[in-house]
Amino acid sequence: MDWSKTKSIFIVVFFILNLFLLTLMINKLNANNLTNLPNDTVEDLLSAESITYTKQENEVIEAYLLSAQSKQFTQEEVRLLKGQTVEIKNGSILTSELEEPIPLNEKNTVDDFFDILERVGVLYYEKYDYVTIDNAEGVVTFYQTYKDMPIYRNKSIYAQLLFYFNEDRELYAYEQTLLEDIEEFNDKKELLGYGQAVSTVVNQRLLQPNSDVKIDLGYHTSVQLESNFHVLTPTYRLIVEHNGQEKDMVYYVNAYEGKILDISTNDEVLE
Template structure:
């Protein structure tokens, strides 16, 4: 059996499958939603939000553009893991590092920099390619998401870092996954404006009366997570403070205007993907 040739055939089959999934995903969008958004003037949208007492900070008003990107799941090998006298590293399923600190590292600021970022940059491989997303003081966990094209990639189980600390504010362990070989898949796309995204959310009754838009950012969401090569779409992140003080986060495809449903528990994503891959 010619194993080399068989291996090449499998690689090409998976590449074609990934491109097919990507094309099918784009074609499946409902373009009517975008047409509906563009049909109203900015003044009408603002009036509707005002009527529901939905307030917002100064919205990004620049005409942004971005492209779809792809990336591959990083498979770690023992030979390429940087040696550290204070770190014991295990590799799980080839794509996750589980690192235990031999001597816990004290969280501390440096030059005013966030202590979690300070630890990340000093102790984690390619730490500057991640951005802080959430700090859970109760669980003593801090979650970082990887960046694609210098923008946050939201909730991808193959591109995150999570660090754990004790009651003395000392990091004793962290875990890491990584996506590599990011490539632009198409030309730059004109993105929906912030006010158009708010209209989409309002049309879907996702913006509740008396709420406040706290922040709007452009990042990326993953189209398909269950293949070795993954595709990322430009995505608006919208943070909303409700009347009762709680916070919601909505994601909207920044090109097509589709509401993006993201699983926000990385551990649950791992279980689901493992079940599907078996």
């Protein structure tokens, strides 16, 4: 066996492996370099890119992880719903078709929609707060909240009320999901600053110069241990408006670590 040749091959292989590991480490450092900068430095970098952002008035500094379970609706609850045809799917999804559609107008406010929920008799409607409307799809979405923070929808969790309206702007049906047994656990942890959350998206080359970003804070799935049990992490929702885009982009950023959890397009938020 030619040991000299074999030795040379091993040296080349180890060199390539070390180069690969070094590349991974550099990429990881580059992915996190902005989120680790002081807030004032981040602000300077965003200003250089002409990126502005607006945030909630009372910035949350620390927050807990949450555990929760998907509510299982019962036939006893269904019997409370009058003037509608109700079905339970997979135990946790309640669907309803109204016997008499409810007309909307062009300027319905959040209070108007909650008056409708009360009139229809929607179960646990008081647990929902945050409202968006998608006129193209004909859907009004009410998000479940926890301590005034919305629980964002994603692929593994549903905690919302979807009301559907037709071309005549009449509410005719709804679909409901809900989380229950919500509990805080582990120690309260410090969150990234709003500017650091924006810089995460900038650093991934997902945010163009001259963009305007609106930020709010809610919860997004971190871990789903089984079909009905969920772990939720504090999450920034960044709605990005940029000239030339047909629809605003939305980025969900883990408020602890700065990782992008999900990307979608935006619906109109009702104030």
